[in-house]
Amino acid sequence: xxxxxxxxxxxxxxxxxxxxxxxxxxxxxxxxxxxxxxxxxxxxxxxxxxxxxxxxxxxxxxxxxxxxxxxxxxxxxxxxxxxxxxxxxxxxxxxxxxxxxxxxxxxxxxxxxxxxxxxxxxxxxxxxxxxxxxxxxxxxxxxxxxxxxxxxxxxxxxxxxxxxxxxxxxxxxxxxxxxxxxxxxxxxxxxxxxxxxxxxxxxxxxxxxxxxxxxxxxxxxxxxxxxxxxxxxxxxxxxxxxxxxxxxxxxxxxxxxxxxxxxxxxxxxxxxxxxxxxxxxxxxxxxxxxxxxxxxxxxxxxxxxxxxxxxxxxxxxxxxxxxxxxxxxxxxxxxxxxxxxxxxxxxxxxxxxxxxxxxxxxxxxxxxxxxxxxxxxxxxxxxxxxxxxxxxxxxxxxxxxxxxxxxxxxxxxxxxxxxxxxxxxxxxxxxxxxxxx
Numbered sequence: 001x002x003x004x005x006x007x008x009x010x011x012x013x014x015x016x017x018x019x020x021x022x023x024x025x026x027x028x029x030x031x032x033x034x035x036x037x038x039x040x041x042x043x044x045x046x047x048x049x050x051x052x053x054x055x056x057x058x059x060x061x062x063x064x065x066x067x068x069x070x071x072x073x074x075x076x077x078x079x080x081x082x083x084x085x086x087x088x089x090x091x092x093x094x095x096x097x098x099x100x101x102x103x104x105x106x107x108x109x110x111x112x113x114x115x116x117x118x119x120x121x122x123x124x125x126x127x128x129x130x131x132x133x134x135x136x137x138x139x140x141x142x143x144x145x146x147x148x149x150x151x152x153x154x155x156x157x158x159x160x161x162x163x164x165x166x167x168x169x170x171x172x173x174x175x176x177x178x179x180x181x182x183x184x185x186x187x188x189x190x191x192x193x194x195x196x197x198x199x200x201x202x203x204x205x206x207x208x209x210x211x212x213x214x215x216x217x218x219x220x221x222x223x224x225x226x227x228x229x230x231x232x233x234x235x236x237x238x239x240x241x242x243x244x245x246x247x248x249x250x251x252x253x254x255x256x257x258x259x260x261x262x263x264x265x266x267x268x269x270x271x272x273x274x275x276x277x278x279x280x281x282x283x284x285x286x287x288x289x290x291x292x293x294x295x296x297x298x299x300x301x302x303x304x305x306x307x308x309x310x311x312x313x314x315x316x317x318x319x320x321x322x323x324x325x326x327x328x329x330x331x332x333x334x335x336x337x338x339x340x341x342x343x344x345x346x347x348x349x350x351x352x353x354x355x356x357x358x359x360x361x362x363x364x365x366x367x368x369x370x371x372x373x374x375x376x377x378x379x380x381x382x383x384x385x386x387x388x389x390x391x392x393x394x395x396x397x398x399x400x401x402x403x404x405x406x407x408x409x410x411x412x413x414x415x416x417x418x419x420x421x422x423x424x425x426x427x428x429x430x431x432x433x434x435x436x437x
Contacts, residue, residue, distance in 0.1 A: 011063070015042050018066070023159070042075045044075060054283070080107070090110070096144065145178070155182035165210050168185055204235065226248075234338045243349075267293050308343050362400050409421045
């Protein structure tokens, strides 16, 4: 179903399970269970072992998360420094509650690409109730301002549940008033130790309504809005209208994995199953065990035969497991009766050809890794595309920093595959030539 990579593109590292918040929706399933992660934090020695594996396997990007990564600052900043030295880009997910000016200076100087934080409502009352920390809102806002003062890029995510789904617009307006232009709103998923999430889970009407509110917010306020979970496209339904929300296929065990604060490796941060411990085994051994996430074994039967599967991916497996008892069940937000409607929209949409500018340049931020099937191309902090051996050989011939005429490229190299050059432009491997490139 998916290509098997030599290693993940992205590794999320939970440097600690400690956190000043106790968010009611938190996917850190051990928080209330007293399980093996209850008080785990990575040491510097353990962090070195993990980063060594990441660099050796040519992983492109690290997301440092938790728990709260700033509850283990020594290890967090050690990983950032090691990653910078090893050519691995980084980002941080943090509540910002314990952020200081000296922390911000280090984050800036170590080249962190983005710091993402959570705001759960438009005021301290709503945010504090959901985070179960009355002081959290003010401290998070203070942290955002500290990062902005040092020109560190900041984004905000709002976890959307029955507790706050009517407050998306107000929360987005607050985020914009803080000077942040990247606002994500992601439906709350049922944590791994939760027996009843009915007070939080959105129904399908609330789910679609929240997408509409987020879409309108982005249009009216000229904000970059997105979702951070994999949604089934038949649940989104109107994919032509919500184009920006349909690119989040589940990549757990496909191009990403999560390393816990005790070294246990899971396909993603929501999944409660470990496939091995990276402090005891190599990443490649653990990665091979995740084959069921790539070969379609966990996909519901109804999704396997669906015409929109190549665009969709079937939604979230953990949400299926926690809401219906099996990881191979259908995502609770899937609406198979709407799949034909979605298919018609997708087919018509993909008939539109990408318009190439007259002159392009190779994106200086691309990185590449050879694979058994050719190569993976990574663009800054995001996946770019896969290339077969011919396409990869061709790409390596292109010089950096040189203007290239699109017509000449199509004429000389279009034979690699019809639409190949247009595809590279669409994936930002090629950029319009300008003085800023």
